[in-house]
Amino acid sequence: xxFLIDGLQYANWSEKIFRQMREGGVDAxxxxxxxxxxFRETVLIIEQWNRWFEKHPDLIFQGxxxxxxxxxxxxxxxxxxxxxxxxxxxxxxxxxxxxMHTLGLRFMQLTYNNQxxxxxxxxxxxxxxxxxxxxAVVSEMNRVGMVVDMSHSGERSTLQxxxxxxxxxxxxxxxxxxxxxxxRNKSDDLLRALGECGGFLGLSTYPHHLxxxxxxxxxxxxxxxxxxVDLVGPTGVGxxxxxxxxxxxxxxxxxxxxxxxxxIDYGEGSAANAGFPAMPDWFHDNRDLAGLRTGLRAxxxxxxxxxxxxxxxxxxxxxxxFGAQTARPVTLDRAAE
Amino acid sequence: xxFLIDGLQYANWSEKIFRQMREGGVDAxxxxxxxxxxFRETVLIIEQWNRWFEKHPDLIFQGxxxxxxxxxxxxxxxxxxxxxxxxxxxxxxxxxxxxMHTLGLRFMQLTYNNQxxxxxxxxxxxxxxxxxxxxAVVSEMNRVGMVVDMSHSGERSTLQxxxxxxxxxxxxxxxxxxxxxxxRNKSDDLLRALGECGGFLGLSTYPHHLxxxxxxxxxxxxxxxxxxVDLVGPTGVGxxxxxxxxxxxxxxxxxxxxxxxxxIDYGEGSAANAGFPAMPDWFHDNRDLAGLRTGLRAxxxxxxxxxxxxxxxxxxxxxxxFGAQTARPVTLDRAAE
Numbered sequence: 001x002x003f004l005i006d007g008l009q010y011a012n013w014s015e016k017i018f019r020q021m022r023e024g025g026v027d028a029x030x031x032x033x034x035x036x037x038x039f040r041e042t043v044l045i046i047e048q049w050n051r052w053f054e055k056h057p058d059l060i061f062q063g064x065x066x067x068x069x070x071x072x073x074x075x076x077x078x079x080x081x082x083x084x085x086x087x088x089x090x091x092x093x094x095x096x097x098x099x100m101h102t103l104g105l106r107f108m109q110l111t112y113n114n115q116x117x118x119x120x121x122x123x124x125x126x127x128x129x130x131x132x133x134x135x136a137v138v139s140e141m142n143r144v145g146m147v148v149d150m151s152h153s154g155e156r157s158t159l160q161x162x163x164x165x166x167x168x169x170x171x172x173x174x175x176x177x178x179x180x181x182x183x184r185n186k187s188d189d190l191l192r193a194l195g196e197c198g199g200f201l202g203l204s205t206y207p208h209h210l211x212x213x214x215x216x217x218x219x220x221x222x223x224x225x226x227x228x229v230d231l232v233g234p235t236g237v238g239x240x241x242x243x244x245x246x247x248x249x250x251x252x253x254x255x256x257x258x259x260x261x262x263x264i265d266y267g268e269g270s271a272a273n274a275g276f277p278a279m280p281d282w283f284h285d286n287r288d289l290a291g292l293r294t295g296l297r298a299x300x301x302x303x304x305x306x307x308x309x310x311x312x313x314x315x316x317x318x319x320x321x322f323g324a325q326t327a328r329p330v331t332l333d334r335a336a337e
Numbered sequence: 338x339x340f341l342i343d344g345l346q347y348a349n350w351s352e353k354i355f356r357q358m359r360e361g362g363v364d365a366x367x368x369x370x371x372x373x374x375x376f377r378e379t380v381l382i383i384e385q386w387n388r389w390f391e392k393h394p395d396l397i398f399q400g401x402x403x404x405x406x407x408x409x410x411x412x413x414x415x416x417x418x419x420x421x422x423x424x425x426x427x428x429x430x431x432x433x434x435x436x437m438h439t440l441g442l443r444f445m446q447l448t449y450n451n452q453x454x455x456x457x458x459x460x461x462x463x464x465x466x467x468x469x470x471x472x473a474v475v476s477e478m479n480r481v482g483m484v485v486d487m488s489h490s491g492e493r494s495t496l497q498x499x500x501x502x503x504x505x506x507x508x509x510x511x512x513x514x515x516x517x518x519x520x521r522n523k524s525d526d527l528l529r530a531l532g533e534c535g536g537f538l539g540l541s542t543y544p545h546h547l548x549x550x551x552x553x554x555x556x557x558x559x560x561x562x563x564x565x566v567d568l569v570g571p572t573g574v575g576x577x578x579x580x581x582x583x584x585x586x587x588x589x590x591x592x593x594x595x596x597x598x599x600x601i602d603y604g605e606g607s608a609a610n611a612g613f614p615a616m617p618d619w620f621h622d623n624r625d626l627a628g629l630r631t632g633l634r635a636x637x638x639x640x641x642x643x644x645x646x647x648x649x650x651x652x653x654x655x656x657x658x659f660g661a662q663t664a665r666p667v668t669l670d671r672a673a674e
Binding site: 047102 | 376377435
């Protein structure tokens with residue numbers, strides 16, 4: 001049986017949700033732990049996760065390597081991998097990249113909708129591409145084994161990240177914009193470039209990224225998955241639901257507004273639809289993940305590709321992404337002296 | 338050949354010193370990374386260490402487990418283990434104990450001369466013993482595998498730490514006060530209690546802790562080591578030089594004064610002798626460590642005990658101290674429900 005991995009969730013975590021992960025047979029979840037929080041604020045959130053890990057050792061544990069996905073499977077638990085949806089947690093300090101990696105951060109978005117110190121978000125009018133610090137930080141992320149995540153970045157920035165990064169990058173939660181036009185979805189050209197670099201696309205179930213929104217059908221979503229496989233390649237696609245289960249609407253406001261404006265920014269929503277949108281009826285929580293398999297079959301994907309999309313592809317990507325780049329062998333260095 | 342381990346140094350680190358560690362055949366050093374620094378300031382120091390690890394991978398690497406001492410030996414490098422000489426780095430936040438352990442902190446003093454949030458230092462008039470937070474933090478340190486270090490603590494606080502801690506504690510750098518009376522040295526009663534709990538004493542070469550100060554002879558120091566073995570036991574004694582190589586005198590002022598007073602506190606020194614004292618002529622840097630063996634033989638210690646003092650005892654202590662306490666088996670928990 002393939003691994004079952006969700007490449008992006010940001011729920012209002014609780015024992016209920018951790019138990020649903022187990023009921024759903026989910027081996028690993030990449031969870032967002034931080035958006036606009038400073039380093040110290042992010043550490044406070046890690047402290048909260050440490051309490052959950054201490055309190056629920058039979059349900060969850062912190063994942064650090066791909067081998068932890070197998071460990072999760074073997075011990076009937078879910079491995080939790082940390083990620084950030086903005087680089088606020090490293091502040092203006094490149095040394096915090098390695099510190100955050102040591103604390104378990106395995107994914108970091110270079111931007112969240114807006115311009116950051118590193119690159120441009122997908123809501124900016126002008127896309128600077130990677131900044132000077134952006135190039136330095138991508139290289140440092142490559143060195144320590146932290147995945148560059150461009151889910152909320154502009155197209156130019158994303159293409160430059162693909163080019164500058166020496167390791168494959170990811171878009172952990174988005175869909176092709178040729179299926180549903182949205183600032184957060186990605187063009188066919190971008191997705192092809194992503195696939196050519198060995199990069200990864202996690203498919204979102206967040207209604208603003210879906211054709212038909214909350215009314216999107218499972219089959220439409222699975223047909224979109226087949227399209228994504230065509231664009232990115234059969235080993236570069238997985239699930240990245242963007243599940244924001246049980247979150248109050250104050251959280252979507254924090255995600256969108258942080259501390260960068262005193263006004264309200266509705267992001268993908270609107271004044272009339274400011275809160276979290278209703279999820280499609282075929283995906284509400286972790287117990288619904290395994291059910292995506294049926295739709296993927298109906299979309300005509302072969303079993304190996306389906307196993308890949310359900311989790312084996314993320315597992316392989318974790319395997320090649322989370323370790324430090326091997327230093328040049330010391331003996332060779334010495335011989336060259 | 339036994340391991341060669343120094344249980345406490347706080348040098349003005351440089352490539353020169355790292356090379357001296359290798360010339361001296363030192364397998365592991367417990368280095369002080371922080372005194373009065375806040376959490377964020379301590380992280381900045383860890384960032385500096387990360388740069389040294391990146392720049393000198395053929396000389397040093399970060400040690401996290403006892404197995405890293407063997408790895409150091411096998412690869413001809415020195416494993417660097419982090420410690421703190423005050424609990425400032427965890428601020429008032431018990432959650433930072435696990436965070437600091439994840440970042441590699443393996444020793445933490447509950448106090449540095451003064452009262453802290455956790456206990457009393459050896460320079461206070463009144464010794465509170467462990468505070469409420471002190472008891473909570475010792476339990477948390479026990480849980481995650483961080484050694485309680487009472488080198489700069491008062492006697493009552495130290496005895497209470499021995500009693501409250503469920504794992505053996507350490508005095509990483511001090512000597513018996515029956516050999517040389519000093520506020521920083523430890524009474525025979527305390528050292529016997531330390532030995533009875535399986536605890537550890539690292540022997541200091543810092544002149545203020547030495548009989549005769551800078552003029553202390555190697556043989557006097559080694560005879561003191563034999564006394565320490567009698568008091569603590571043959572497996573509970575090691576080296577903890579307190580080497581402060583190449584430090585400017587501004588550093589000893591920071592160690593003594595931090596930000597807690599606007600006046601000057603001379604600590605173990607005096608107005609006439611405010612700076613770092615001259616080291617004894619038989620110990621200046623890491624290349625002198627192995628030479629202590631000769632003096633220990635002349636002091637009448639047997640070869641197994643000498644191997645223990647030189648490093649095997651610290652190695653065994655690392656082995657039992659740095660891992661997380663095993664959680665109760667999940668299956669047993671379930672059976673009990």
